[in-house]
Amino acid sequence: MSQVRSIAVIGAGTMGSGIALTAATATAAGSRGGIKVFQIDVSAEQLQRARTYHEKTLKRNVEKSRMTQAQAEEAMALVSYHSDLAEAADADWAVEAVMEDIDLKKAVFGKMQATFRPDVVLATNTSSISITELAAAVGADAPRVVGMHFFNPVPVMKLVEVIKGRQTSEETTRRTIELAKLMGKSPVPANDRPGFVSNRVLMPLINEAFYAWAEGVAEPRHIDEIMTLGCNFPMGPLRLADYIGLDVCVMILNVMREGFGNDKYAPCPKLVELVEQGRLGDKSGSGVYEYPPRS
Numbered sequence: 001m002s003q004v005r006s007i008a009v010i011g012a013g014t015m016g017s018g019i020a021l022t023a024a025t026a027t028a029a030g031s032r033g034g035i036k037v038f039q040i041d042v043s044a045e046q047l048q049r050a051r052t053y054h055e056k057t058l059k060r061n062v063e064k065s066r067m068t069q070a071q072a073e074e075a076m077a078l079v080s081y082h083s084d085l086a087e088a089a090d091a092d093w094a095v096e097a098v099m100e101d102i103d104l105k106k107a108v109f110g111k112m113q114a115t116f117r118p119d120v121v122l123a124t125n126t127s128s129i130s131i132t133e134l135a136a137a138v139g140a141d142a143p144r145v146v147g148m149h150f151f152n153p154v155p156v157m158k159l160v161e162v163i164k165g166r167q168t169s170e171e172t173t174r175r176t177i178e179l180a181k182l183m184g185k186s187p188v189p190a191n192d193r194p195g196f197v198s199n200r201v202l203m204p205l206i207n208e209a210f211y212a213w214a215e216g217v218a219e220p221r222h223i224d225e226i227m228t229l230g231c232n233f234p235m236g237p238l239r240l241a242d243y244i245g246l247d248v249c250v251m252i253l254n255v256m257r258e259g260f261g262n263d264k265y266a267p268c269p270k271l272v273e274l275v276e277q278g279r280l281g282d283k284s285g286s287g288v289y290e291y292p293p294r295s
């Protein structure tokens with residue numbers, strides 16, 4: 001299989017719905033024909049949320065003259081919504097973006113292996129789970145397992161970190177880079193080490209911002225202002241932590257702490273305390289900052 005004409009995106013949460021939209025939008029009205037997207041989720045509610053997000057974002061893109069009405073309609077027509085993976089069995093590519101839970105992801109990989117043709121790449125959008133460990137769930141099919149690490153918000157962020165597991169084949173990596181480019185992204189390869197490159201560099205920075213707050217160096221908004229105004233960050237590290245999810249930050253830091261056996265990655269107690277209080281960031285309505293309820 002050389003040309004990818006359809007992809008299955010498993011998981012319709014923030015990342016999965018963003019990946020689905022990006023694939024459809026980037027290829028709608030293209031000369032080679034659009035990529036058909038199967039958006040899969042076990043939850044009908046989640047699928048509906050994804051559909052609403054797709055419609056809203058495409059409408060906004062038309063209003064902002066980023067695309068024509070016809071392109072938006074074509075993009076929307078490329079996406080179909082399913083609760084049963086078997087309905088996507090003909091897809092040429094599979095990428096999962098379910099919750100960051102290794103057992104859940106392993107189970108999903110088992111289903112992907114059983115559902116898709118043997119030439120279909122099995123990709124995971126994970127921020128922290130070892131690709132090599134996930135690949136072990138599919139045994140002899142490990143060479144076609146790869147990390148496709150997208151960034152939130154997926155339609156806006158250019159990067160796809162392409163993570164090569166220990167057994168990922170060169171062919172799989174090459175095809176992943178090709179597909180990411182087709183989706184309008186800038187793929188960059190990295191090896192499968194805890195945190196890969198992005199989170200290995202980003203998370204200690206975020207963690208340090210929590211220490212600066214905890215030690216009273218400055219209050220949160222000043223820490224963020226210093227980093228936005230002084231380092232040109234689009235968001236300060238504490239605002240970004242809320243945006244990512246404080247629980248996700250703790251989880252990634254713990255993966256690096258355990259993976260490297262180095263306490264320098266241990267999450268700041270202030271960060272852990274907020275998570276324990278249920279202050280998870282934007283998604284819970286409060287974190288470092290307070291957020292109005294989502295409509």
Ligand code: CAA
Pocket residue numbers: 057060064126127128150151152153154155156157199234235240244
């Ligand atoms: N979906 C689609 N488009 C979106 C969007 C979304 N969820 N969120 C924002 N946008 C678009 C909007 O279209 C908007 O443009 P228009 O107003 O012209 O339509 C544009 O982005 C800018 O958005 P806003 O005006 O709302 O706000 P902003 O200028 O502050 O930008 C931001 C928002 C793009 C999120 C910017 O603040 C930013 O780049 N922040 C940093 C994000 C970042 O670092 N992400 C990576 C996190 S790490 C990660 O994801 C991986 C991991 O493993 C943890």
